[in-house]
Structures are given as C-alpha cells and as structure tokens.
Amino acid sequence: MDRSDFRAALHQVADLVADYLETVEARPVLPAARPGDLLADLPAEAPEVAESLEAVLADYRQLVEPRLTHWNHPGFLAYFSSSGSEPGILGELLAAGTSVNAMLWQTSPAATELEVRVCDWLRRLLGLPDDLVGHINDTASISTFLAIAAARHEKVPELRHQGLMGRPEQPALTVYCSEHRHSSIDKAMVALGLGLDRLRPIAADQDFRLDPAALAAQIAADRAAGLLPAAVVATVGTTSSTSADPVAAVAEICRREGLWLHVDAAWAGSAAICPELRPLFAGWELADSIVVNPHKWLFVPMDCSVLYVRGIERLRAAFSLVPEYLRTADQEAAGEKPLQLMDLGVQLGRRFRALKLWMVIRLYGAEGLRARLREHCRLGRELAGWIDADPHFERMAPVPFSTVCFRAGLPGASEQQLEAFNERLLAVTNRDSPFFLSHTKLRGRYVLRLAISNLRTEERHVAAVWRRLQEQAALLRAA
Numbered sequence: 429m430d431r432s433d434f435r436a437a438l439h440q441v442a443d444l445v446a447d448y449l450e451t452v453e454a455r456p457v458l459p460a461a462r463p464g465d466l467l468a469d470l471p472a473e474a475p476e477v478a479e480s481l482e483a484v485l486a487d488y489r490q491l492v493e494p495r496l497t498h499w500n501h502p503g504f505l506a507y508f509s510s511s512g513s514e515p516g517i518l519g520e521l522l523a524a525g526t527s528v529n530a531m532l533w534q535t536s537p538a539a540t541e542l543e544v545r546v547c548d549w550l551r552r553l554l555g556l557p558d559d560l561v562g563h564i565n566d567t568a569s570i571s572t573f574l575a576i577a578a579a580r581h582e583k584v585p586e587l588r589h590q591g592l593m594g595r596p597e598q599p600a601l602t603v604y605c606s607e608h609r610h611s612s613i614d615k616a617m618v619a620l621g622l623g624l625d626r627l628r629p630i631a632a633d634q635d636f637r638l639d640p641a642a643l644a645a646q647i648a649a650d651r652a653a654g655l656l657p658a659a660v661v662a663t664v665g666t667t668s669s670t671s672a673d674p675v676a677a678v679a680e681i682c683r684r685e686g687l688w689l690h691v692d693a694a695w696a697g698s699a700a701i702c703p704e705l706r707p708l709f710a711g712w713e714l715a716d717s718i719v720v721n722p723h724k725w726l727f728v729p730m731d732c733s734v735l736y737v738r739g740i741e742r743l744r745a746a747f748s749l750v751p752e753y754l755r756t757a758d759q760e761a762a763g764e765k766p767l768q769l770m771d772l773g774v775q776l777g778r779r780f781r782a783l784k785l786w787m788v789i790r791l792y793g794a795e796g797l798r799a800r801l802r803e804h805c806r807l808g809r810e811l812a813g814w815i816d817a818d819p820h821f822e823r824m825a826p827v828p829f830s831t832v833c834f835r836a837g838l839p840g841a842s843e844q845q846l847e848a849f850n851e852r853l854l855a856v857t858n859r860d861s862p863f864f865l866s867h868t869k870l871r872g873r874y875v876l877r878l879a880i881s882n883l884r885t886e887e888r889h890v891a892a893v894w895r896r897l898q899e900q901a902a903l904l905r906a907a
Contacts, residue, residue, distance in 0.1 A: 437481050444485065445517065448493065452500050453884070457864040461495040497864075502884040505893065506866035508667075508695040508831075509882040512729035515791035519784030520729050530778040533766035534756050540769055543782035546789065547734055553794055554700040554720065557713050560736040563772050564781045568694035568719045569612035571735035572661070574743065574773045575717040576603060576616045579659035579688030581746035588746070592621045599656040604628045604646060606638035606673055608666040610692060626655070635826050636671035636870065638662060644681050659688040664709055665696020668868040668877070669825040669833050672696070676711025683714075691715040694733070695881070696829055698725035699805070702798050708828055716742075725804075726797060727883045728788050732781045743772045804830040804880045807890050811878065814894055820901060824870055830880040833870060836901040847874035849904065856900045863893045 429437060469491050498504060500511050512520075530539035547562030565571045580601060581588060592598065601622055605613050607629040617627045628650070630643045647657050660682050662673040675691060682689040691712045697720030699705045700712075712718055718736045722728040737743055748771040756768075770776050789797070808830030815823045815834045825833040838849045850867070854876055858864055866877045876897075880890065 433481075440481070440485060444489070449500065449514070452498050453502055453862070455498055455501065456860060457498050457501045457503050457862060458858060459495045459497060460860075466491060466495050500882075500884065501862070501864075502882055502886065502889045503861070503863040503893065504882050505878045505880060505885070506864045508724045508879055509885075510723050510730045511727055511881075511883040513727035513788055513792070513883055515787045516727060516729045516784040519787035522787075523780040523783045526780060528780050530780060531770040531776050532754060532756060532768050536780070537766075539778075539780045539782065540767055542786055543769065544767060546782045546786045547736075549789055550720070550722070550734060550785070551736060553789075554697065555703070555706055555713075556700075556718070556736065560713075560715075560718065560738050561740040562734045562736045563740075563769060564785070565733045565735055565773065566731040566779075566781075567733050568610070568692065568721050569615060570773070571694075571719040571733045572610075572612050572690065572692060573616040573619060574735060574747075575688070575690040575719070575737070576613075576622075576659055576661075577620055578717070578737065578742050578746045579603075579690070580620060580622070582688060582742060583656065583658040585745070599654055600626050601656050601658040602626045602628055602650050603659045603661065604630055604643055604657070604687075605661040606630055606636075606663055606666065607632050608636050608638075608668055608671060609661060609663060610667050610694070613661050613692070632671070636666060636669045638673040638678065640674055640677040640681060643678065647681070647685055647687075657685060657687055659690060661690045661692055662712075662715075664691060664693040664712060665699075665829060667695075669870060670696060670827075670829045670831040671825070672708045672828055674711070675709065676714070679711045679714035682716075688717070689715045691718040694719050694721040695724045698722065698797075699801055699829055701794060702801055702805075705805070705829075722785050722788070725801065725881045726785075726788060727792075727800070728785050732785055734785075740767075740772065747771060747773055800883065804885070807880050807885070807887060808832055810887070811880070811890055811894060818898070820898070820905075824873065824875040832878045832880075833868065833875045834878075835873070835875045836897070838905065843873065850874050850876060852904055853897065853901055856904070857893070857896055861896070863889075863896065865893070 499509060528536040528539050530536040533540045543564055551560060551562055583601060603617060603622065603626065614624060614627060617624055628646050630638050630646060633639055650657055660678055662675045662678045664672045664675065679689055700709050716738050719733060721733045723730050723732040769778050808827050811832050812823055812827045815821045820837050821834055822837055823834045835846065835850045836853050838846055841849065851874065854865060854867055868875055868877050
C-alpha cells in the first residue's frame with residue numbers, strides 16, 4: 429500500500445471496529461455456527477495475486493464477524509471476560525504499527541522501560557511491596573509456568589545443566605495446590621517434566637479454600653517418603669467459585685518449609701486496586717511470585733499477564749542464556765546493565781504489550797477502574813441476594829467478588845436429576861440468546877456459574893438474565 433491507501437484503509441478498519449463495539453449488544457453472544465462452517469466458505473488455497481482491501485473486508489464482515497463469540501458483549505457471563513476497552517484497543521493499534529520486538533533493551537528502549545514503569549504503577553495500585561518486580565507475559569498459563577520453573581531451579585539448580593532424566597539419585601520434586609486450582613498448574617507440571625503424579629491437590633474447606641493443616645500434613649508425608657517439596661501455588665479467585673485461599677497461613681508454611689510460594693490471582697488480583705477488597709488478599713505480599721491478568725478484569729485487550737517475582741535475578745538465574753549475536757557490547761563496556769526482558773522467560777520475541785496497559789491506566793485513571801470493579805462486585809452481591817430470596821434456586825458458594833455459583837431446584841429430585849435439569853436449563857438459557865453462562869462442579873455437584881467482569885455489563889443485563897433463568901426453569905418444571 430502507498431501512504432494514502434494505507435491511511436484510507438486505517439480509517440475503514442477503525443470504522444469497522446467502532447461499528448462493531450456500538451452494535452455488539454444487538455448480536456447473539458454465541459454465533460449460529462457449526463464446526464466446519466467457515467472452512468467450507470474459505471478457499472483451500474491462498475490467492476496467487478493480490479486481492480482488494482474491499483474484497484477482504486467484505487469477507488471479514490460476511491464470513492468472519494458473524495461467526496465470532498462476542499467476548500465484548502455485555503451478556504458474556506460465562507468465563508472471566510476479556511473485554512477490550514477503547515483505550516486498550518488504541519494501544520494495541522499503536523503497538524502493531526510500531527511492530528517492535530522488546531527482547532533486548534537495545535532493540536526497543538521505550539518498550540522495555542515502559543514495561544518496567546507500568547508494572548510498577550500496577551504494583552502500587554495493588555498495594556504490593558517494592559521488592560516484587562513485574563514483567564508482562566501473554567497469559568497466566570505462561571506466567572505460572574515461569575514461576576514454577578524458577579522454583580524448580582532454586583530448589584535444584586544443577587537441573588539447568590543435568591536435566592531430570594537418567595538421574596535416579598535425584599528425589600522427585602513435588603508441588604502443592606488447592607483441589608480447585610487452575611488447569612495451567614497441571615500443564616506446567618507436564619511441560620517442566622515434574623509429572624502430574626507429583627502435583628499434590630490439597631483438600632479445601634466448606635468455602636472452597638485450601639486447608640493449611642492438610643497442606644502441612646502432605647508436605648510432611650512427602651518428606652518422609654523421600655520426596656523433595658519445591659513449591660506451593662495458592663489461589664485468590666479460583667476459576668470455579670472465586671474462593672480465596674488463606675494465603676497468610678500458606679505463606680507461613682512455605683517460610684517454615686523453605687518452599688517457593690506462587691499466588692495465582694490471574695482474575696481476581698485486579699480487585700486489589702480497591703482497598704476495601706484487600707483483606708481477601710491478606711498474605712499475598714509475602715509470596716515469591718504473583719500473577720495478575722489485566723486482560724481479564726482491567727479491560728486490557730488480550731493478551732497481557734503480569735508476573736511479579738520477589739527478586740528479578742531469580743528469573744535470570746533460571747532462564748538467562750545470551751548467544752553471541754545478542755550480546756550488547758556497547759552497554760557492557762560502559763558498565764551499564766539495562767534490563768533485558770529476554771532473560772526473564774523462555775521466549776525471545778516479545779510484543780509491546782505494556783503500551784495498551786499504559787493507555788488503559790492513563791485514560792481511565794485508578795478511580796475510573798476502581799469504580800467499574802466496585803460496580804461489578806455490587807452486581808454480584810445483588811444477584812446473590814435475588815437467588816437467596818427465590819425458593820426455586822440455591823446459591824452454591826460464597827460471593828467474595830462478582831462471580832455467582834448457583835443452581836435451580838427441582839422438588840424431590842436426586843442429585844443426578846438435579847444435574848440433568850440444570851444442564852437443560854443452561855442449554856436453553858444460552859440458546860439463541862443475548863446471554864452466555866457456563867457451569868462447573870463443586871463437591872461433585874453440577875452448578876451454574878455467572879461471572880460479572882465484562883466492561884459493558886450493567887444491572888439491566890444481570891436483571892434480564894435472572895428473569896430468563898427464572899422463566900426457563902419454570903417452563904422446564906412444567907414440561
């Protein structure tokens with residue numbers, strides 16, 4: 429494209445994005461698509477000659493956009509939402525336009541230093557101490573992977589060179605977590621060669637929080653069996669119920685046992701910008717590492733996951749590896765040691781993710797962000813109250829933040845019948861609907877799950893989905 433064509437194209441795409449956001453509420457959250465629909469409409473081979481922008485954008489409007497699941501829809505209540513705000517979208521556009529790779533300070537000084545500063549801003553907003561140093565990854569799955577890898581290195585540093593295979597003298601390392609942990613913990617155990625059999629899910633209490641006494645007992649049993657405990661993952665805001673593990677008690681066990689403590693606060697961590705919610709996070713300031721995802725509840729477009737580590741050199745020790753062609757002799761000769769983001773994980777190429785987080789914080793301000801999180805928590809409490817007041821429904825978990833777990837009742841029904849009834853209720857509520865809910869299981873019981881964290885969700889949407897649930901449940905009971 430020449431400059432004038434490119435400028436015109438940018439305006440066209442900007443209008444597409446703006447139109448989409450203006451009309452997203454009028455669309456069904458879930459598309460009327462079947463597996464393979466889009467594949468059938470797309471040619472099997474790439475075009476040999478260039479096509480016009482008009483043709484490409486027409487196909488986008490007619491083929492792609494109608495088959496999206498609309499995460500920006502105010503009725504998207506199924507999972508922890510990734511609702512991109514307008515400031516974040518602008519930041520994403522600028523990052524794409526500059527297309528820098530922030531692997532070294534030298535390859536993008538501004539991207540490196542903006543990441544340092546914006547992670548500091550967020551840390552202070554969360555009320556965390558200065559010795560927790562942050563950097564940005566794509567998702568919490570990778571942030572948690574890096575934290576457990578650093579814990580493995582710290583416990584057995586020779587594994588960096590010798591590896592785990594063919595070393596029968598090396599005791600197996602164990603990692604501990606709640607039975608309600610995120611599946612990324614399991615995947616990290618697989619990818620790091622520690623093995624699922626060495627992950628120790630710890631029983632939770634009646635409010636779905638990890639039991640510290642059970643944790644201490646499991647660590648003692650593993651030591652007695654000749655195993656080597658390495659790390660504990662505590663969760664604030666579990667995926668199913670958003671329960672908050674008693675991190676302070678877990679931190680004391682980790683201190684006593686010499687274990688790395690990682691706190692998974694991927695979704696709920698953003699809520700700590702509200703001082704009144706910080707008691708739910710008590711003890712997380714003692715952790716060795718914490719993950720918070722601004723792309724979940726701070727309205728930053730995918731992807732933006734901040735990993736804080738107490739002592740950034742602990743990540744360097746695990747991951748730094750500098751080939752000759754990436755040595756920056758000028759800085760080394762001058763005695764300068766700028767942060768090299770490539771030293772902090774497995775990836776070399778790094779997108780300029782800090783830019784969109786920087787723009788969201790600046791254009792909303794801390795108070796603007798707090799106001800939206802407080803409103804989401806108020807809506808969660810409001811819905812919980814409606815459920816508690818309805819004899820035909822039952823709330824299944826506490827509501828510390830803004831996610832509500834519940835189920836519809838069926839007089840005289842067995843657990844198996846209740847599960848089948850609520851499965852049908854979920855299906856009809858989501859079908860051809862302006863709403864999308866999900867489910868989970870708590871203590872083996874099937875429950876519906878409604879997560880309020882979408883930037884565009886208002887009280888009228890929560891009230892409407894509640895009416896729909898009541899109406900559909902009544903129809904199913906009468907059928």
